[in-house]
Amino acid sequence: MAYVKSAMLRAAVDLRVPDAIHHRGGAATLSDIAAEVGIQPAKVSHLHRLMRALTILGIFSVDQGPHDDATNMHYKFTPPSRLLVGDSSCTQSPIVRVLVDPLSLTALCSIGEWFTDERASALTLFEVAHGCTREEMTAKKGTRGMFNAGMVSDNRLLMETIIRDHCNIFEGVTSLVDASGAHGATAEAIAKAFPHINCTVLDLPHAIAGAPAISNV
Numbered sequence: 001m002a003y004v005k006s007a008m009l010r011a012a013v014d015l016r017v018p019d020a021i022h023h024r025g026g027a028a029t030l031s032d033i034a035a036e037v038g039i040q041p042a043k044v045s046h047l048h049r050l051m052r053a054l055t056i057l058g059i060f061s062v063d064q065g066p067h068d069d070a071t072n073m074h075y076k077f078t079p080p081s082r083l084l085v086g087d088s089s090c091t092q093s094p095i096v097r098v099l100v101d102p103l104s105l106t107a108l109c110s111i112g113e114w115f116t117d118e119r120a121s122a123l124t125l126f127e128v129a130h131g132c133t134r135e136e137m138t139a140k141k142g143t144r145g146m147f148n149a150g151m152v153s154d155n156r157l158l159m160e161t162i163i164r165d166h167c168n169i170f171e172g173v174t175s176l177v178d179a180s181g182a183h184g185a186t187a188e189a190i191a192k193a194f195p196h197i198n199c200t201v202l203d204l205p206h207a208i209a210g211a212p213a214i215s216n217v
């Protein structure tokens, strides 16, 4: 049942629970969250179960006074849930939707078939499960924008940390190519921090279609 944890995380992001807590100054009761995200009144007790599970997982913390019941204890952020709050460029954490995606999750149910399928040396798990590549499915479903947004937000977060804490790894580098660099968020962060490095992004035509122009990349 471990997959339920990922599904609950996705539900919290879909409902924008982190944004609801953020809008209430970083601490919100169940009724605050229910009002902010539009929970049906008959389902507030189920929201309590969702929040309780996410608290046990360390996604949120809870302040419960001796006289508080389920409706007036305050849910707060933990370090992981701080990362789920939207900013001016995105209103939720797009990487969660990319990672906890129904098509990716159902593909995992075909691992046994992938191991035994005689075509499997040429096919990815995704192809065995869904009969097409991830790229073809993304194009068919029109979800390329969501995928790119997830990659960009993840890259920004990682690069901020890498450049702050490990900038020595770029010493002596004068040029680099980010192979499969999608919309270039990684290269953008490097080019901005180290303007003398000549950065290039390589990816497939459909992946770079619509990529923003980035100075110095």
Ligand SMILES: C[S@@+](CC[C@H](N)C(=O)[O-])C[C@H]1O[C@@H](n2cnc3c(N)ncnc32)[C@H](O)[C@@H]1O
Residues within 6 Å of the ligand: 151, 152, 154, 155, 179, 180, 181, 182, 202, 203, 204, 207
């Ligand atoms: C999971 S994304 C990673 C994007 C980015 N490097 C990052 O870390 O966010 C994988 C990327 O590989 C690209 N890709 C897949 N096959 C490729 C190929 N044959 N040549 C170049 N890029 C490819 C995809 O288009 C996609 O942008």
